[in-house]
Amino acid sequence: MKALNDLKIFIETARRHSLSAAARNMDITPAAASAALKRLENEVGALLFIRSTRNLRLTQQGEQFLNYCEQAVGLMTEACGAISEGQAEFQGVIKLSMPSDCGRNLLLGWIDEFMDLHPKLDVRIQLTDGLADMYTQPVDVALRYGEPSDSSLVALPIAGGNKRILCASPDYLSEYGYPDSPHELVKHNCLCFALGESLYNRWRFFNQGQEQILVVKGNRYANDGEAVRRWALAGKGIAYKSLLDVKDDLQQGRLLEIDIGRETEPAPLYLVCASRRVINPQIQALREFLAGKVKKHVSSL
CATH class of the missing domain: 3.40.190.10 (Periplasmic binding protein-like II)
Incomplete structure (x- = not known):
């Protein structure tokens, strides 16, 4: 179905904020992806993206259309799969x-x-x-x-836009202070993740687009992400966790986000x-x- 495929190209382009990246991921040429988006804009009768030489972002109409498209494509994919499999x-x-x-x-x-x-x-x-x-x-x-x-x-x-954040419990920050710079962060007890023999104690940040790596230290590390989160909740130190992992903890006040004046690592x-x-x-x-x-x-x- 050409129309369904055009919707998929639109969704992928919106998620990746890049026509060429969407084309690569869908194994099509950028020209084919561009043609699909133009077809879709003509059918909808509205401009879906604002384009420049370096950036591509959704218009207000495009954002509204994206919500409906994601639901529609999910349902259509399921329906087509059920029919092709000969099952309900x-x-x-x-x-x-x-x-x-x-x-x-x-x-x-x-x-x-x-x-x-x-x-x-x-x-x-x-x-x-x-x-x-x-x-x-x-x-x-x-x-x-x-x-x-x-x-x-x-x-x-x-979750293409997910990122890591620095976080700690209110009790820990009350006792040991709130680090507001990279220099202060390295003085704190940092809770690290380990995978095999590799210890992930080199935390990446970005300052005006330039990568900065901080080598942190702490008295606890684990090969289980939940163990690191539990230590943070218990006030044992500072963790560098995926936002998805700690979103509820932040919302309920069990953890507080720490800003050291740097952009955090994408996750x-x-x-x-x-x-x-x-x-x-x-x-x-x-x-x-x-x-x-x-x-x-x-x-x-």
Whole structure:
């Protein structure tokens, strides 16, 4: 369906803020993507993007249209998949790996909602902060922060605008003070994440576009993101966590965001798989469902 494909190109372009990036992700040429957007704008009768040589952003009409498009494409993808499979609803198994903290406290609840909509689906979850080997482990897709280092993997955005934030409990900041500069941050007890033999104690920030790396120290580190979050809640130090992981804690005042005058590191959440052939209608519908949930979740902060 050309019209449905045009909507998908529009959504991907809006998410990536780049026509060329959307084209690469969808395995089409930039010219084909541009033609699709022009077709869509002609049909809608409104300008959807404001374009310049370096930037591309949605117009007000484009933002309104995007909300409807995401819902429509999700429903159409599910409908087409059900018809092509000769069934009224999704069946089969989705084997999914996800991070421990975000997985336990956020994603599992959303996946339960998705399964309530599709009761004939089975979902097998692997909760781990380790990087699942998509070629050897029994995993169809993985939800992971950051683009995969293996360029042969396919990464579809779930939360492209997510970022890391510095945070600590009110009790910790009351006792040890509020760091408002990189120099003061390195004097604090920093709670670090470890993966295998690698300790992630080199925290990345940006100052007017220039990367700055701070080597931090602390008396606690763990290979489990939820353990780091629990230490922060218990007042044991400062954590550098994904906003998705701590959004509820910030909203309830259990953690406070710390501003040291630097931009924080991006932490986009992707759905990753070994091949586009893995992305069947069930997985595509799950991706759209989770992307919609993330959008509502972060907008309420």
